Amino acid sequence: MNGVPPCYNPAHHHALPEEAVEALPQFFKAIFDTALSIKPDALVEFCPCGTAYSFFTMPFMNMSVASDPKSSWQVRLKGKTLKALMGDSVAYFGDHVDMSDGGDDFASTIGVGGVVGTNFTWPVGSARRPRRDLTPEKEKIWDKWIRIYKAEMLSRGEYLGTLYDIGFDRPEAHAIRKNGNMYYAFYAPQWSGKLELRGLEKRAYRLTNYETGEALGTVRGPVATWTAQFEKHLLLEAKAE
Numbered sequence: 506m507n508g509v510p511p512c513y514n515p516a517h518h519h520a521l522p523e524e525a526v527e528a529l530p531q532f533f534k535a536i537f538d539t540a541l542s543i544k545p546d547a548l549v550e551f552c553p554c555g556t557a558y559s560f561f562t563m564p565f566m567n568m569s570v571a572s573d574p575k576s577s578w579q580v581r582l583k584g585k586t587l588k589a590l591m592g593d594s595v596a597y598f599g600d601h602v603d604m605s606d607g608g609d610d611f612a613s614t615i616g617v618g619g620v621v622g623t624n625f626t627w628p629v630g631s632a633r634r635p636r637r638d639l640t641p642e643k644e645k646i647w648d649k650w651i652r653i654y655k656a657e658m659l660s661r662g663e664y665l666g667t668l669y670d671i672g673f674d675r676p677e678a679h680a681i682r683k684n685g686n687m688y689y690a691f692y693a694p695q696w697s698g699k700l701e702l703r704g705l706e707k708r709a710y711r712l713t714n715y716e717t718g719e720a721l722g723t724v725r726g727p728v729a730t731w732t733a734q735f736e737k738h739l740l741l742e743a744k745a746e
C-alpha cells in the first residue's frame with residue numbers, strides 16, 4: 506500500500522520506470538472515485554495493517570483507522586495524529602476493540618472522537634477461534650459502551666487537538682467540542698489529583714461523568730480545575746448552563 510518499486514516491465518510501455526511510483530496516488534484516487542460514483546455515501550478506508558501511514562492515500566479515504574493497534578495508547582495516539590494530519594471531518598476508526606487493552610477499552614476510542622467497532626463470532630462456539638466469541642458477559646460490556654457512543658456521537662464533534670499536549674500534560678487528556686458543550690477524556694493507570702478543563706467559555710457548565718451518568722457539580726470557564734480520582738479513564742461532559 507505504501508509504495509511500489511520502479512516498473513521495468515516492457516509490456517507496460519512506461520516512458521520511465523518511475524512512472525509506476527509517481528502514479529501510485531492515482532491508484533487510490535481511482536478506488537475512491539469509483540466507490541463514490543457507485544454509492545455517494547460509501548465508506549472508504551485504507552488500512553495499512555499496522556505499518557506506516559502514507560500521505561498517498563490520505564486524500565482518498567473518508568475514514569482513517571488505528572490499524573492493528575498493539576495497545577489503547579496507540580488507539581489514542583493514532584487518533585490524535587491522524588486528526589491533526591487529515592482534519593476531523595474525516596472519521597477515525599479506533600479499530601476492533603478486541604485489540605485494545607483488556608480487549609474492551611471502548612473509552613480510548615470514544616474519548617478521542619473515534620468510531621467504535623468490534624470483531625466477533627456468534628453464536629458462541631461457532632468459530633474455530635473461540636476467543637472471538639461474543640459471550641453473554643462481553644455482550645453486556647459492548648451494549649453499555651455502544652449505547653454511550655450512540656448517545657454522545659463524539660465522532661461528529663470537533664476534536665480540539667491543541668488544548669492538551671499528549672507528550673507532557675498529565676494525566677493524558679483529549680477534548681472535543683460539540684453543540685457548545687465540551688467533552689473531556691482523561692487517561693492514566695491511576696490518578697488522584699487536579700484536572701484542568703481547558704477550552705471552556707467564560708460561563709458556567711454542569712459537569713457530568715458521561716460513562717456513569719453521575720452529576721458532578723458546576724464549574725466556570727474559561728479554565729476550570731476539578732479534583733478527581735480514577736483508574737484507566739475518566740469521561741466528562743461539561744454542558745453549558
Ligand SMILES: [Zn+2]
Nearest residue numbers: 512514517525
Ligand atoms: Zn508497470
